[in-house]
Structure formats: C-alpha cells, structure tokens
Amino acid sequence: MDELIVNVDEGSHQVNLNLMNIASDDDDGLWESACAAEEVQEGDDPQKHAYERKPRKKTSPIWKDFKELLQSSVKKAQCIHCKSIIGIPASGATTQFHRHLNSCIPCIAASKKQKVITFDFDCGSVGSGSCFTYDHKKVRVSYMVVTCHFVDSWWHLQKRVLNFFNVPPPHSGVIIADALQKSFIECKNENKVSTITVDNARNNDVTIQILKDDFTLKKTLAVKGQLFHVRCYAHITNLLVQDGISQIGDIVDCVKDGIKYIVVSEGRLKQFAEIAKQLQLSYKKLILNVPTRWNNTYMMLSTALEFREVFPRYEDRDQSFRWVLSVDDWVKVENVCHVLEVFNEVTKIVSGSNYPTSNLFLPEVWRIRDVLGKKSKDANIYVRTMAEKMYLKFEKYWGECNLLMVVGAVLDPSFKLKLVKFCFPEIYQEPEATRNVEKVHNVLNELNGEYVDAHNLTAAPNRGHQSNSNSASSSSDGSSSGVQRSTKSGMAMLNFFVRSVDTFQPVKSDPEIYLKEDVYICDEGADLKFDALEWWKSNQLKYRILSKMALDILSIPITTVSSESTFSAGGRVIDPYRASLSTKTVEILLCGADWVRALHGLSKSSNLDEPSLVEIDLP
Incomplete structure (x- = not known):
C-alpha cells in the first residue's frame, strides 16, 4: 500500500489530505479473497435458510458506537469506546445505549476530537478511498475595549476606539486595572483621564478603586475624584426592568412560546391573521422576544395585548395550541406594560442621540423614581410587589447623589x-435633599476654582513668552542700526496690558453669573432637540472658564453603549471562519475602521447592526 500525505497550512487551520491507493498488481489475490467471501461450505444444505426471515437492518446511529456479540447464546452490545457490555432488549429500544454514551468518558473525549468526513469515489477500474480532515480551532479569547470621548475644536462630541485588546483570565479587578494602565501609557493618555464609565460588575468596582488611588497620587483628578467613577445608566435600567419582569415570568414565557408556535408555520400564521381580520383589528404585526433586550420584551407584550381576543379563538381551531392566558393574566400584562412604558420612553430619549450628553439623564432618573414611588402604593398586590423590588434596586445604585x-x-x-x-425633594427626603443641593453648590464652586487655577497657570507662561518675544523683536530692530534698544512698540504694550487683565479676579465668578441669569427657554416642542454644547459654543467668550468646564463635563458618557457597539462590530470581524485571527490583527481592524470613518465623516451602516425588533408581518 502506498501512502501520500500532503500538509497544507492555511493560517492556523492545518489541512491534512491522506490519499491511500490500493495496489492493482495482485489481482489474483483480490479475486481469491472475494471468492472466499461467497464460498459455500461443504455439507451445507442450500435450502436450509431459504425460508428464514431476514434479520432487520439496524438504522439507529448508536450502532456506530456499539458492536453486537453473543454471550451464552444471548445477543448483547459492546461499547467500542469503554468495552462495556449492555443487553439488547427484545423490543429493539436503544434508550439505554444513548444513556450510556452520554456518560461514557472515552466516547465524550472522542467526539471532541478532530472531525473526519469520509466519502468514496470511483477512479477507473481501481477502487480508492479518500479521507479529508478539517481542523477548526475554536479558542475563546477575551477582549476589552477602551473608548475615548471628547469635544473637538468645533464643539462636536467625538468618540474614538483607543484599544481593543486581549485580556487573559482570570479577569480580576487587579488584572483589569493593570491592562487599563498599560493601555493609557501606550496611548500617552495616562495624565488626561478624567472619568471612567463601566457597568456594575463586581470586579469593575475593584478596578475603579485601584485606578482612583493611582490617579489621586498623581493629583490629576478633579474635585478629589468625586466624578471619577460613572456607572452605566443603561445597565442599571436593565437591572430594574429585569427585576420587574421576573414577577410575571410565567406569563411572559407563555406569550413568548405561543407567538413562536404561531410564526414557525406559514399555515398557522395565515389562520391567525384570518381571525384578526374577522375581529377587524388594525395591528398587523407580531413581535418575537429577544432575551438580551428588555424593551423588546415590553414590545412583545404590548403587541400581544392587541391580539388578546385572537389567541383563544385560535385555540379552538388548533387543538395543539395551549398557550392561552386567562383574563386575569391579561390584566396583569396590561398593568405591567403601563410601568414598562415609562422605562421604554426613557430609553428612547437617551438612545435617540448618537452621543447623549450628561445633562439628559437627571430628568429621566427623577421620572423613574416618581413612577416607582406611585406604583409602590398601587392597589394591585403584584404591581406593588414589582415596584417595591425595583425601588430597592433603584436605591442601591441611585440612592446617593x-x-x-x-x-x-x-x-x-x-x-x-x-x-x-x-x-x-422628590427623590430624597428632608433634610437629605437640602444637604445634596448644598453639596452640588460646593462641588460646582470647587470645580470652577480648579479650572481658574489651571487657566492662570497656562496664561502666565504665555505672557512671559509674549514679553520675551517683544524684547527680542525690539533688540533685533535695534541691531540693524547698530544700537541696542529695549523700547516696546505701542501695540506690544497694549497687547501685554490686555493679557495681564486675566490675572485680576472678577467680583463674581462665572458660576455665580451663570446661575443668576434666567434659564434658556426652548421653543415649544424643541426641548429634545436642544443642543447644550451649541449654546456653550455661542457663549464661550462670555464664560471663558465655565465654558471649558462645561465642555469637559458634558462630554462624559453615562452609558457604555458605544463600547458595546464596538463589541458588536467585533463579532462581525471574529466570525467562525476567522476565529484564529491574531489579537493584534483584530485590534488593527476595529480601531483602524473606527478612525478611518471618523476621518472621512462616514457613519456605520445601520443594517449591519443587530435588529432591535424581530417583527413578523401578518399575511
């Protein structure tokens, strides 16, 4: 037998192609072996087995892992992996064989090995076999994304992906903090970090504390790090809603399974649509649940409410349909949807902007607190229980100012x-509400004082440089005539005087002047379109220092939505066919694509993102 082995290296996938050709020279030997298989033994009666019933063909896949044998004239099956022997029942059932394979360790280990695809083909008169082996390594690699948010010189809010890198396990707070420190040093931003926004994982709290201590030693944090740790607003909202939905988990599962049963078949969907037409319902869509999106669960329930009269009528036509809610259950769904509607509207407001600024969140937090406070006194017990559970979660994350x-x-x-x-006064009780208002005043004044000091430090070297340049220009002019003169021009003296005015402290600070003025009244219906950054851009000459502070504060993200969208893009780069890309290549692809889009003013195509709703149109 001749054997030819060809190794083809494609990235990290190694393809082994084994071709085994049976020699055709020994035709006599092949003929003798074939004849021996069909030879009739001497003394055998040819009519002996003529009327015997043929044995039943074994079609179960378990016989790939078992072989039949005789023990004391009794048929039994032996596992080819662990050599265990199991009796074969007269009924031919194979349940015990499947149960054995599920617990057979050698079988489980063999199933995880390299998969082999076998096939036969004819090549002239010579029989040949081929075995193609494909090794696809599925390695789980953990990544972390670092996204930077800032306001550019045109007062536009910008976002850049700084790093998308591998963080090997274990993912403890110390390891994550070290990885972030290395990322900051690599990007030369170790002294420019003002805040970090993370979700509410426990290891993130340890990470933030370590980084906060490091930055505090460097004295680079504003107001002693009181603004450093930012919790993701969207993640907290999701936790609140998940706690609320869990109170009617059985009802949600019943609605979800019923809709899945209907939409899986075109015939069932047509029958469901016919009943809806008979009842003259205007709504023409069903929505499937997406477990990772709580607002999708709300949309599924609110849509199912429109078809509450259709489900029992469909049950009369389809005896297999058993997902019908009672009248009381539909009342519960309706009351829960009234609560979730507020959260859905809040999510729309926050996610309606590509880059929501930090001024948008306080009104919505107050709105959530107000709804939970009212629903905690609701007459329905399950609504009251749901609101109380959500309120406890609210106090855990937003109880402090x-x-x-x-x-x-x-x-x-x-x-x-x-x-x-x-x-x-609506969120906190007295005297805590008054103390928090005073706390906000103090932080605002302290933050403004730090910006004033930073402004004076940067202005002083500029004034010295301007004075030196004026002296140098005067001496240069004098040197041309051979006489050294230190006399300044009138324009230079005027410019020096104007710049020196910055050192004089005004009677009132920028925050005091800003807060004394009336609020800006938006046009009716234009509240959500108001751009605070655009207003500060127009008033930066009036509030020179306060506008810089507003520029930094408003650019701080209170959600991790931008980072999660980067992970969604990473899922399209690291697909099952490119799972072996190096971590450096993945980082280049994602970071480079983000920066190129920003450079040329391109936006992501929305059809590549995961759809927020799975809508099924009724025929």
Missing part, C-alpha cells in the same frame, strides 16, 4: 439649578 449627572444638568442652560431644586 450622582454628582456627575447633577453637575451636567446644572450646566444645561435650560435647567440650571431649577431642575435640581425640583427633583431632589
């Missing part, structure tokens, strides 16, 4: 302190 969210609202000229004075 979120300074970044509040300062962002104060720097919105359409809110200022009026929104804080309106919301805090």
